[in-house]
Amino acid sequence: MKCSKRSLSLVALTATMLLAACGDEDATTEKQTSSQETSKQQVEKQKTEVTTEKKVEEKRDAGGYIIDQKPATEVKKVNGIVIANKRYPMPGDYAPGESKEARTAFEKLNAFAKKSGYTFNAFSTYRSYERQTVLYENYKAKDGQKAADRYSARPGFSEHQTGLAFDIGDANVPNDFASNRFGETEAGKWLAENAHKYGFIMRYPNDKEDVTGYMYESWHFRYVGVDIATKIYNDGSTLEEYLGMEG
Numbered sequence: 190m191k192c193s194k195r196s197l198s199l200v201a202l203t204a205t206m207l208l209a210a211c212g213d214e215d216a217t218t219e220k221q222t223s224s225q226e227t228s229k230q231q232v233e234k235q236k237t238e239v240t241t242e243k244k245v246e247e248k249r250d251a252g253g254y255i256i257d258q259k260p261a262t263e264v265k266k267v268n269g270i271v272i273a274n275k276r277y278p279m280p281g282d283y284a285p286g287e288s289k290e291a292r293t294a295f296e297k298l299n300a301f302a303k304k305s306g307y308t309f310n311a312f313s314t315y316r317s318y319e320r321q322t323v324l325y326e327n328y329k330a331k332d333g334q335k336a337a338d339r340y341s342a343r344p345g346f347s348e349h350q351t352g353l354a355f356d357i358g359d360a361n362v363p364n365d366f367a368s369n370r371f372g373e374t375e376a377g378k379w380l381a382e383n384a385h386k387y388g389f390i391m392r393y394p395n396d397k398e399d400v401t402g403y404m405y406e407s408w409h410f411r412y413v414g415v416d417i418a419t420k421i422y423n424d425g426s427t428l429e430e431y432l433g434m435e436g
């Protein structure tokens with residue numbers, strides 16, 4: 190009974206706050222009282238969120254996604270690094286476009302690659318939530334959901350929506366774009382060995398599907414900056430392992 194009374198007063202308080210937020214300047218006194226209560230309310234809210242997070246972590250569907258996960262309201266960042274994986278989706282309206290910093294780094298990488306005789310093409314970089322919806326639905330229709338979940342992200346979960354993921358291939362061999370044949374070529378091997386020098390990591394390495402949630406993709410690179418990329422490359426790890434995050 191105590192609880193329901195408390196909930197009611199919270200509802201009333203929320204209503205007051207909403208009114209204050211939408212209302213005119215006369216509501217100043219009311220606002221002050223509300224803001225004193227706000228921190229209490231926030232603590233309650235945080236408690237609830239932590240409990241909910243723990244509970245849902247255990248239940249994943251066949252594709253590796255948390256069952257009945259609520260849509261994201263903000264982008265997950267750790268130490269300033271944007272995380273996008275099956276555990277941490279992005280809001281549908283998160284639309285930063287292609288990262289300029291990542292594009293500049295890619296151009297430098299390409300200039301360096303030319304000295305060794307390679308020319309790369311970033312054939313897919315930023316993808317909007319809407320674009321990913323179309324792609325994923327097509328793959329699902331073609332290969333079935335279970336197979337599609339291993340290589341294509343559901344809308345809101347694609348790292349391409351961050352603007353920091355670059356799908357890279359040999360510009361002279363477009364037939365190998367988005368194929369692991371690329372990883373077997375001299376160009377693919379060169380990229381795997383050198384991308385970190387320009388801030389890119391191979392995001393879904395071989396034998397790391399249990400960590401990243403995705404099968405090996407020799408073409409999918411993620412910009413994280415030179416320092417972190419070098420560390421991850423030297424450790425032979427993944428972004429999830431580096432940050433101690435769930436995939």
Ligand SMILES: [Zn+2]
Pocket residue numbers: 349354355356408409410
């Ligand atoms: Zn990709």
